[in-house]
Amino acid sequence: MSREMKLFSISNERPLALKIAENLGVSLCKMSLQRFSDGEVKVSIEESVRGKNCYLLQSMNRNVNERMMELLIMIDALKRASAHQITVVMPYYGYSRQNQKARCREPITAKLVADLISRAGATRLISVDLYAAQIQGFFDIPIDHISAVPLITEELLKKYGDKDTVIVAPDHKGVGRARRVAEKMQKPIAILNRKSYPYEKEIINIIGEVRGKTAIVVDDIIDTGLRAMTSAEKLLEAGALEVIACATHAVLVGDAAKRLADSKLKEIIVTDAIDIPLEKQFDRLEIISIGAALASAISGVQENRSLHPLF
The missing domain is CATH 3.40.50.2020 (Rossmann fold)
Structure with missing residues (x-):
């Protein structure tokens, strides 16, 4: 039996999120984001996700560190709310350009980000045109790398x-x-x-x-x-x-x-x-717009269909 889909966007007014929702024929799920005076972020999910397949849209463009914390906190909230699957839809993968050691004593931050997302509780990642294809190998969870x-x-x-x-x-x-x-x-x-x-x-x-x-x-x-x-x-x-x-x-x-x-x-x-x-x-x-392509990727994952045409 197919499980119900739940689509979230941390910034609910993002145009891309609304286009994806429109192509899927669903509404963005209700959630709230609160910021404390010291910059801490608190997420509240305002509807049940128990046993549901959750898709979380977050791109790491402006204020990448802030967006990363929002994402990790949201994944944790979904996990603790008993979501069945948590698929992160990250059109632009933050820190993707730090994917190898170019010089001594440098980090591989793209791998660190992969570890953080996986350990937080994500079960799958969908991304678009990664800076380096090798980033796919940084994950121990399935990753669907589609192309625009x-x-x-x-x-x-x-x-x-x-x-x-x-x-x-x-x-x-x-x-x-x-x-x-x-x-x-x-x-x-x-x-x-x-x-x-x-x-x-x-x-x-x-x-x-x-x-x-x-x-x-x-x-x-x-x-x-x-x-x-x-x-x-x-x-x-x-x-x-x-x-x-x-x-x-x-x-x-x-x-x-x-x-x-x-x-x-x-x-x-x-x-x-x-x-x-x-x-x-x-x-x-x-x-x-890549809204239709990402919607196709999400519906393909939801319905266990091949995503080969999107690669």
Whole structure:
């Protein structure tokens, strides 16, 4: 017998949570969040979850440490309320960039986060376009790693499929992602050869031909916007006709939105895996929703169906 689904979002007004709920045909469950004067968080679940399959949406974008504590406290509350299963839906995985020891005496914080989520009581994780696929192996619970790349590629095909286009990896690490888009669009790829950390903003040269083409830079995260901006400048200097940037996660810290709005990029295409407040939205920013994809992942888990089409 299928157990009842309960969908929670710690911030109940999040647009993505409401889109997921709409696609699933359910309402967000009632809960309250209280903050004490010293910053402590208290969660109250305002309906029964005993024996239910609970899905908890929380993305680690702004104030990542605060959001992490909210998530862990909510998982603990669900566990103590006798939920049958607790699936964390984390579109953007916080601390994902700290997934290996690059130098001596460094932590692997992405693994620590995985341990915290598992030990708190989560029984499954759904995430979108992890910074490093190896993070899947950090968990001892099942993890469903879905991708927004097909949605972004579909949008790129509509707008630029009939143009003389080249798909650009912003660095060597992004070649795999760029190749997936290039194969789907049947376009060539190019690679921006950047200097190593901490000088990665400097581009040594471009591997591949971009002159006279529409260049589409495919990334996973747009954080400060500097990489997208410097990519556009270098590609235009090399003769590209126009440059489009796209990414799954628009973190947009600090003045990143203004930097992108003032840049030479023709368009920036991102998803709503991270909520983008109105003050950070601008004319050339297009936001594609992954609400339907995440709803499909949740219903697939709920009904024990394969999620292969979403990978």
